Amino acid sequence: MHIVIVDPSRVVQAKLASELEAAGLYSDCFSMSDLALDYVAATPTVDVIVTSLELEPIPGLELCWKLRALAAEKRPLHIIVMSSNTSERALAEALDCGADDFIVKPIRREELMARLRAANRMITLQRQLVEQADTDYLTGALNRRAFIATMETKRRELDASDSLALCLMDVDKFKPINDTYGHEAGDTVLKTVARIAGEEAPVVARLSGAEFGLAFPILEATQAAHWCDVIRQNVAAHAFEGAAENVRMTCSFGVTEWAAGEPLNTALHRADQALRAAKAGGRNQISELLVPA
Numbered sequence: 263m264h265i266v267i268v269d270p271s272r273v274v275q276a277k278l279a280s281e282l283e284a285a286g287l288y289s290d291c292f293s294m295s296d297l298a299l300d301y302v303a304a305t306p307t308v309d310v311i312v313t314s315l316e317l318e319p320i321p322g323l324e325l326c327w328k329l330r331a332l333a334a335e336k337r338p339l340h341i342i343v344m345s346s347n348t349s350e351r352a353l354a355e356a357l358d359c360g361a362d363d364f365i366v367k368p369i370r371r372e373e374l375m376a377r378l379r380a381a382n383r384m385i386t387l388q389r390q391l392v393e394q395a396d397t398d399y400l401t402g403a404l405n406r407r408a409f410i411a412t413m414e415t416k417r418r419e420l421d422a423s424d425s426l427a428l429c430l431m432d433v434d435k436f437k438p439i440n441d442t443y444g445h446e447a448g449d450t451v452l453k454t455v456a457r458i459a460g461e462e463a464p465v466v467a468r469l470s471g472a473e474f475g476l477a478f479p480i481l482e483a484t485q486a487a488h489w490c491d492v493i494r495q496n497v498a499a500h501a502f503e504g505a506a507e508n509v510r511m512t513c514s515f516g517v518t519e520w521a522a523g524e525p526l527n528t529a530l531h532r533a534d535q536a537l538r539a540a541k542a543g544g545r546n547q548i549s550e551l552l553v554p555a
């Protein structure tokens with residue numbers, strides 16, 4: 263766990279940091295609450311904040327509010343408030359302001375370790391829930407919702423002049439596999455195709471049925487088409503287990519670029535048009551459709 267300690271007393275900081283280090287835990291210490299907040303915002307590895315309520319320039323309760331806003335739904339963040347005020351009102355205020363736990367000063371090592379173990383269990387569970395919400399249950403690739411969110415994030419992270427290649431990939435003649443060999447064989451095909459695609463594409467998602475979305479940040483469409491062709495060849499060369507001996511599958515690809523400022527749906531529609539062209543052209547091939555000038 264990566265822990266941030268926020269307390270105006272350097273003596274308290276040093277004592278807590280020493281105890282955490284002895285337990286094999288990594289910590290950073292801050293006296294000023296605004297610096298601590300900036301650090302947590304910029305450091306996604308932080309799991310736990312152990313904070314006093316007596317802080318400047320941001321008061322402790324307000325810091326809890328701001329930290330909780332940082333966490334949102336995608337970032338597990340456990341906030342432990344420490345205070346010498348043991349009143350029920352102080353506890354209620356801390357919890358209402360976003361704290362997850364409350365510990366009384368002076369802090370005893372055994373109690374702190376117990377609360378950190380509880381925090382670790384909670385963070386682990388939250389991460390598992392986030393992963394399940396973002397992952398296609400069958401293939402382990404991203405699901406459609408997570409793919410859209412990931413693409414939006416990637417586009418924001420890139421400069422307007424940077425390319426972002428986008429591809430739709432569909433398994434050719436997939437339905438006969440289910441009809442002939444059963445759904446277990448079809449599941450094996452989808453899982454294997456997702457794995458093969460993931461060896462070359464930075465972003466892989468199962469969008470629906472046998473259709474996948476791929477993304478290649480920084481690459482132009484022609485460059486991405488090269489890697490799609492590697493995926494195409496690897497899928498075509500694979501003997502799929504669970505179907506029947508010597509069963510081979512192929513995939514078709516539609517490749518385009520997502521331009522900065524363009525709605526993602528527009529780029530996806532263009533990739534879909536390219537995919538349809540690949541299907542109409544005989545399948546097992548790649549079709550590119552560039553951004554209109």
